Amino acid sequence: MVRRYIELASQQSSPSEDRSRVVLTGTFCEQPPLALLITLERAGCWIVDDDLLLGLRWFRGEIPEEGNPIENLAQAYLTQSAATASCYAPDGQRGRWLVDAVRQNHADGVIFCAPSFCDPALLEQPMMIAALEREHIPHTQFKYSEDTAQFAVIREQAGTFSDSIRLWSDA
């Protein structure tokens, strides 16, 4: 069904919209409210990559079907999983992941959007921001509360970020 969707989506012709392509990061642990994602898109940001759904990032390749399945799963988890905020990822791994995500998805910038009081996501932000700044990649950051549906301030900030990219970015 997904393959069919991709096929049909690529055939759809629609005028290109004047939006900024962004990578969304920091919301890894639980799916944020859908309204938050809609808010970002309405504010003029196309989310072209994200770190939502942590479980999807544990295994980035095929796991061998031969041999001990538990060992294979453990091996895949240890050697094939993405550097996420839930892992100890030293030496700039997380920053490199983010820069790569921007390059591979032709993104214009990065939105850090972590739940408030989320130590793992918030503590690594300064390191990731430093990696982006070395590459001159625009970014903005804000926090959201997991059980609220009030995103007016976020919409304003994301909209300003998107506008600033479209108006003043080199891209």
Add this chain to the structure above:
Amino acid sequence: MNRDKLQEAAVQKEQSMVLQKQLIAGYYDSLGRAREDGKRVVSTFVPGNLTELLRSFGLLPILPEINALQSGMRKLSANYIAEAEKQGHSEDVCTYVKCDIGMLKSGNVGPTGVKLPNPDLLLLSYTGCFTFLKWFELLRQEYQCPVAMLHVPYLANGRIEPHHVAYVVQQLHSEVIPKLEQVSGRRYGEAQLSEMLALSAQAEDDFVWVLESAKNEPSPIDAYFGGVYYIGPIFTAFRGSSEGVEYYRMLREEIAQRIRLGLGPVTPEGTMERQRYRLVVEGPPNWTSFREFWKMFYDEGAVVVASTYTKVGGLYDRGFRHDPSRPLESLAEYCLGCYTNLSLPARVDLLEKYIREYRADGFMINSVKSCNSFSVGQLLMLRQLEQRTGVPGGFIESDLVDPRYFSLANIKNRIESYVQMLAQRRAAGVPA
């Protein structure tokens, strides 16, 4: 000898306080001299610390949480936190981390004014606090030194299983000891480690005796505010040392004397004579207004007879002792059993035991804003404890080392209201 003279004599005998301060100051001095003394240093955390193992290699531990809380007590933490926030750290995250990062960025001068050496190794013993992982990612970026990772399984079922111990011991053999050998240039010596563990167990016996002295009425100690001084040597660099043994021997003798004289704990306001309420406290204290916080309890005649914070560096009062005959297994069990590594049900069980064993009139939870490991689930714990024991709980909110989150008037108001409620219950004949 009249009571006043007895009391004066007892206060004069509080030599353990002087010794404790000397030990901690001496520890910081030794860190300051580490380079000229040719000593290597290892940065590590209090819960699940491997002090004896480090010392057996001639290594000195640096404990970032201790630096942070000492900075908090000395009113240095606000500027360090501001510095970390200037570097981009969120106002929401652990203030120990921000205090540590801010101190580092401000020249890495420790709380006693001595410049701290850069660590030669980061030993990440991960016991129940997820923040430790990211904290050491940040430190690794700053210091560029090797990291030894010790993963301690979380005790989801509330008890230590043999496979937990085997898993930790295996990591000690394959990960930790080789890196300590590399950094120190020494071979692992089990005999020396065992000798140190025997000293640890000796100090732990006296430490537990001190904690359990609060079962007396009046209690000769305050097991929270006073308790944080008592845990100082055993949670920092003095486990497995003759200095540590001497401190706890001296402390025990002093408290035995207080029991004989029927005296209460020594507080900054003097000996506490009026003990109206016996409380159990859950959660770390606030360090930036520590004395004011303690005085709020003192003024209400509330003495703390047991606390969970004094168990973050080991649950000795539940029977654990370092065992020289099984050195690495014993260190593994120590790491696994720290309070921060316990599940919520296990924490509730422990608090319930404290309330009953120490005949508490109530319990108080100090929920600190920036410590998710401690604070998550505390309201649920409060409800369960009230249901199980019938003893009323109080709930206050503050922070570890960020003075912006210590609202003196609000906290005082809550403590006074809580104590008034205890008084009304007592007047109405409601059993504790």
